[in-house]
Amino acid sequence: MMKVMFLRKSKTNLIFQAAIDVFSEKGFDKATMDDIAARANVAKGTIYYHFKSKEELFLFxxxxxxxxxxxxxxxxxxxxxxxxxxxxxxxxxxxxxxxxxxxxxxxxxxxxxxxxxxxxxxxxxxxxxxxxxxxxxxxxxxxxxxxxxxxxxxxxxxxxxxxxxxxxxxxxxxxxxxxxxxxxxxxxxxxxxxx
Amino acid sequence: MMKVMFLRKSKTNLIFQAAIDVFSEKGFDKATMDDIAARANVAKGTIYYHFKSKEELFLFxxxxxxxxxxxxxxxxxxxxxxxxxxxxxxxxxxxxxxxxxxxxxxxxxxxxxxxxxxxxxxxxxxxxxxxxxxxxxxxxxxxxxxxxxxxxxxxxxxxxxxxxxxxxxxxxxxxxxxxxxxxxxxxxxxxxxxx
Amino acid sequence: MMKVMFLRKSKTNLIFQAAIDVFSEKGFDKATMDDIAARANVAKGTIYYHFKSKEELFLFxxxxxxxxxxxxxxxxxxxxxxxxxxxxxxxxxxxxxxxxxxxxxxxxxxxxxxxxxxxxxxxxxxxxxxxxxxxxxxxxxxxxxxxxxxxxxxxxxxxxxxxxxxxxxxxxxxxxxxxxxxxxxxxxxxxxxxx
Amino acid sequence: MMKVMFLRKSKTNLIFQAAIDVFSEKGFDKATMDDIAARANVAKGTIYYHFKSKEELFLFxxxxxxxxxxxxxxxxxxxxxxxxxxxxxxxxxxxxxxxxxxxxxxxxxxxxxxxxxxxxxxxxxxxxxxxxxxxxxxxxxxxxxxxxxxxxxxxxxxxxxxxxxxxxxxxxxxxxxxxxxxxxxxxxxxxxxxx
DNA sequence: TATGAATGAGCATTCATTCAT
DNA sequence: GATGAATGAATGCTCATTCAT
Missing domain, CATH: 1.10.357.10 (Tetracycline Repressor, domain 2)
Structure with missing residues (x-):
């Protein structure tokens, strides 16, 4: 997971990394897509361009x-x-x-x-x-x-x-x-x- | 807890029982006070008459x-x-x-x-x-x-x-x-x- | 108003005095009947025994x-x-x-x-x-x-x-x-x- | 305030105008964000996108x-x-x-x-x-x-x-x-x- | 008279998701 | 590909009022 991630610097990856941080800090429910977007330095819409939903991102x-x-x-x-x-x-x-x-x-x-x-x-x-x-x-x-x-x-x-x-x-x-x-x-x- | 609870039929207890059900099914964040109220057959306000907050109910x-x-x-x-x-x-x-x-x-x-x-x-x-x-x-x-x-x-x-x-x-x-x-x-x- | 009030010690008067305190501190909307009841050392229902409503109490x-x-x-x-x-x-x-x-x-x-x-x-x-x-x-x-x-x-x-x-x-x-x-x-x- | 406001037609301004109307009609406490949103023809969430809270909107x-x-x-x-x-x-x-x-x-x-x-x-x-x-x-x-x-x-x-x-x-x-x-x-x- | 448990409509605020650009 | 403004359903909590005792 994390290993592979470090290789690419795509937006997808930025989001993924940010999601790990935020989900582990706050748990699934308390974490917000805004949190993740901010942590990834990405617009919120961008997350939805790469992942269908919060649920899917989490599942991945x-x-x-x-x-x-x-x-x-x-x-x-x-x-x-x-x-x-x-x-x-x-x-x-x-x-x-x-x-x-x-x-x-x-x-x-x-x-x-x-x-x-x-x-x-x-x-x-x-x-x-x-x-x-x-x-x-x-x-x-x-x-x-x-x-x-x-x-x-x-x-x-x-x-x-x-x-x-x-x-x-x-x-x-x-x-x-x-x-x-x-x-x-x-x-x-x-x-x-x-x- | 549960043992004592089963004895009395107070509103407090109804709420308590309902809370166990709902919290275990959905977890703290996803469980709503409406859920619990409905399960307990009690108005939402009644929960707040007996417990200060969702957090407190859960803690108890x-x-x-x-x-x-x-x-x-x-x-x-x-x-x-x-x-x-x-x-x-x-x-x-x-x-x-x-x-x-x-x-x-x-x-x-x-x-x-x-x-x-x-x-x-x-x-x-x-x-x-x-x-x-x-x-x-x-x-x-x-x-x-x-x-x-x-x-x-x-x-x-x-x-x-x-x-x-x-x-x-x-x-x-x-x-x-x-x-x-x-x-x-x-x-x-x-x-x-x-x- | 206040003068007359100090003479009697009826419940009505206790409530009246408490209401002045609470309404002036918090204003009509922010003041609650619970506040007033607590300040008057009276049960909330008692207020409604003496005054028809919050509005009426305030009006008086x-x-x-x-x-x-x-x-x-x-x-x-x-x-x-x-x-x-x-x-x-x-x-x-x-x-x-x-x-x-x-x-x-x-x-x-x-x-x-x-x-x-x-x-x-x-x-x-x-x-x-x-x-x-x-x-x-x-x-x-x-x-x-x-x-x-x-x-x-x-x-x-x-x-x-x-x-x-x-x-x-x-x-x-x-x-x-x-x-x-x-x-x-x-x-x-x-x-x-x-x- | 109002002068400048009348020039632009941004959402922010729509909200601002609506807020003036509603707050003056009902006062701070009685006015609801729903009222303001309806008056501005805007979704309630939109107000919160532009103003942090009811209090802040009012203060502005x-x-x-x-x-x-x-x-x-x-x-x-x-x-x-x-x-x-x-x-x-x-x-x-x-x-x-x-x-x-x-x-x-x-x-x-x-x-x-x-x-x-x-x-x-x-x-x-x-x-x-x-x-x-x-x-x-x-x-x-x-x-x-x-x-x-x-x-x-x-x-x-x-x-x-x-x-x-x-x-x-x-x-x-x-x-x-x-x-x-x-x-x-x-x-x-x-x-x-x-x- | 007096009580306080119970009610439920109402409200500020949050947030996942959408979509026009 | 990427953005961020806009949305509106959802939710925790409040509180005036009622009513059985």
Missing amino acids: LVEEGVEMLREGVESKLTEDLTPREKIELILREQISFFGQYRDFCVILLRESWGAEDRQLEFRKMIRSYMALIEKVVQEGKDAGVFHDVSAENAGSALFGMAAIAALHILLGKGDYDEDKLFSDLKQIALSGLLK | LVEEGVEMLREGVESKLTEDLTPREKIELILREQISFFGQYRDFCVILLRESWGAEDRQLEFRKMIRSYMALIEKVVQEGKDAGVFHDVSAENAGSALFGMAAIAALHILLGKGDYDEDKLFSDLKQIALSGLLK | LVEEGVEMLREGVESKLTEDLTPREKIELILREQISFFGQYRDFCVILLRESWGAEDRQLEFRKMIRSYMALIEKVVQEGKDAGVFHDVSAENAGSALFGMAAIAALHILLGKGDYDEDKLFSDLKQIALSGLLK | LVEEGVEMLREGVESKLTEDLTPREKIELILREQISFFGQYRDFCVILLRESWGAEDRQLEFRKMIRSYMALIEKVVQEGKDAGVFHDVSAENAGSALFGMAAIAALHILLGKGDYDEDKLFSDLKQIALSGLLK
């Missing part, structure tokens, strides 16, 4: 964001890794992504729960990411190295654990110590709290 | 909800339980609460991320619940039965794991199998994925 | 106020006074009244200009006061001691001169020096600016 | 009106006139202005008395006009041709005399005979009622 944005997270993780899940290593990689990548794109992640967590079409769409995207985790869990189970838990439950649990823990720190006051968070989550996810 | 609602979750859990965390049993209890209670008050939980997950005062307030409430978990984790560490992970990280991780996994099922199509979810999360949280 | 209030000014002046305009002395008396009385009932006078000046029934009513009241002045001017003209100016013009001019000059001081920062104001207005009204 | 309006009166008078107060001629000129101009802009003058007299910021602002504007009169009175005193009255008292008295007398006629039923009113006020202001 979230789509690219989730895709980026998913692809980033997927591309690193090479065949030579063990299930355990894959889980570690997923946790590390997700923690890193949340640190790098905090604002986008706030959007995601804010706007994915509800019954509007947009929100259903977002949950579908998130599920496509969770599916990656589920696949790894299944592999582990098939290989006999993981306990017999529902892959779906494990997928959402691991995503949720990392997401909420990351945002909890990022939206609090302290520093975001990615290494400590990773080490703690890895401990819990793989070996549990109990000694 | 979330306050009572989180308090109910927190107190429900806290009251059951008796001294005779081991840390392991306490973690199990917390997971079971939270899973049950999410099943019972799905709409409220959607509200909580939707509206807690952002920089508005209201949102800061919500996160503070959630933190007061997480603190319960942190305390138990600390106990376990002190007793030498839990691994040495940051209690804060563990607290947000366990809350997030259960919250997201629960909502993932509740907002999907399938049934909400509390027992299976509990058993899976207990497994991961206490002993991890690895055999 | 202004009626009594103007009547008090008019009667106060009229009762002192004894037959033994010369027209010149009468003009002096009118000026002195009006200046004194404005000083004593500043808030009420603000109401009067605020709410008398417009086309609503209430406002027409107020102007009629004011005209009944101006009529006193006109009569004196006519007397002076008939007696050959006043110049030949339209009595009506003179009446409104003298009322306006004293009213605006008084409020100009009363709403400004300085002290309200009634004697100096009287002496200046007397000078202008009777002998003019020119030496 | 009064500002320009008073400024027009002040400048109109000031520009004619040339050095070659005697104090007496200047007072005459001021009276004539003010009487003419009130006749020409009756509605605006109603607004001014209605909305200048109270403690709201807006009203303080208006009184400040009026004082800037009164200052013109005070200066002339001072000149007359310095030149030894006027009696020794407080310039401030004389300023507010002359303004008030002309304002109230003018509106008294304009809001009554009869014709507005500017010449007679001028001749009467000149008589009183310069030479007084007494022969």
Whole structure:
């Protein structure tokens, strides 16, 4: 998402960047097209020349964001890794992504729960990411190295654990110590709290 | 909150119930006072007779909800339980609460991320619940039965794991199998994925 | 008005007093029945038990106020006074009244200009006061001691001169020096600016 | 204000004109933005595109009106006139202005008395006009041709005399005979009622 | 007499969207 | 491609008035 964007300097891109800023600062409803236009140094009509509606602009944005997270993780899940290593990689990548794109992640967590079409769409995207985790869990189970838990439950649990823990720190006051968070989550996810 | 509410049939309560419905369906911004009034079969002015503003109505609602979750859990965390049993209890209670008050939980997950005062307030409430978990984790560490992970990280991780996994099922199509979810999360949280 | 009021301690009177305070502070439109009820330490319904409407309450209030000014002046305009002395008396009385009932006078000046029934009513009241002045001017003209100016013009001019000059001081920062104001207005009204 | 306004036919101007009409008819509080929009044949949103708020629109309006009166008078107060001629000129101009802009003058007299910021602002504007009169009175005193009255008292008295007398006629039923009113006020202001 | 909960019409303001240039 | 003036439906909130007790 953001990477691609930095290459071109088209109006479309200016708008896109501005939209990320504004949506993450204010949320979908509170953000106005005027805000975005001002941030992009573009006339309001110009946004409508490039995007059909506020909704569509937002959808594009979230789509690219989730895709980026998913692809980033997927591309690193090479065949030579063990299930355990894959889980570690997923946790590390997700923690890193949340640190790098905090604002986008706030959007995601804010706007994915509800019954509007947009929100259903977002949950579908998130599920496509969770599916990656589920696949790894299944592999582990098939290989006999993981306990017999529902892959779906494990997928959402691991995503949720990392997401909420990351945002909890990022939206609090302290520093975001990615290494400590990773080490703690890895401990819990793989070996549990109990000694 | 909801329990007490069901007993009385005051206007205040009608409004409260309607507000839960509407806010969870549409979120804070999209929900209108007209919606809530219509759902409660009350004139719009009546809402303002009982609550100072939309914001205040919402705040009350979330306050009572989180308090109910927190107190429900806290009251059951008796001294005779081991840390392991306490973690199990917390997971079971939270899973049950999410099943019972799905709409409220959607509200909580939707509206807690952002920089508005209201949102800061919500996160503070959630933190007061997480603190319960942190305390138990600390106990376990002190007793030498839990691994040495940051209690804060563990607290947000366990809350997030259960919250997201629960909502993932509740907002999907399938049934909400509390027992299976509990058993899976207990497994991961206490002993991890690895055999 | 105010004098009579202080004698009784009925609810009606409590409301009346509160209404004067609130109306003069906020004006007719901005003043609310809640304000008045709170100031009178009375339930809102009680006001409606004693007065038919906000409008009526206001009307009563202004009626009594103007009547008090008019009667106060009229009762002192004894037959033994010369027209010149009468003009002096009118000026002195009006200046004194404005000083004593500043808030009420603000109401009067605020709410008398417009086309609503209430406002027409107020102007009629004011005209009944101006009529006193006109009569004196006519007397002076008939007696050959006043110049030949339209009595009506003179009446409104003298009322306006004293009213605006008084409020100009009363709403400004300085002290309200009634004697100096009287002496200046007397000078202008009777002998003019020119030496 | 009005003069310039009549030249252009911009939306801004349409709104401005409509606002004068509506505010003078109903007063600030009772006038609604819907009224103004309807009168201007403009969508309500259009008003907000050109003016930040009802308050701001109103303020602009009064500002320009008073400024027009002040400048109109000031520009004619040339050095070659005697104090007496200047007072005459001021009276004539003010009487003419009130006749020409009756509605605006109603607004001014209605909305200048109270403690709201807006009203303080208006009184400040009026004082800037009164200052013109005070200066002339001072000149007359310095030149030894006027009696020794407080310039401030004389300023507010002359303004008030002309304002109230003018509106008294304009809001009554009869014709507005500017010449007679001028001749009467000149008589009183310069030479007084007494022969 | 007195109360205060309930009402609903009314209002200022916002903002996504359109469209003539 | 780009603009920004214009739109009008939508919304949170107010407040005079009513009425059951």
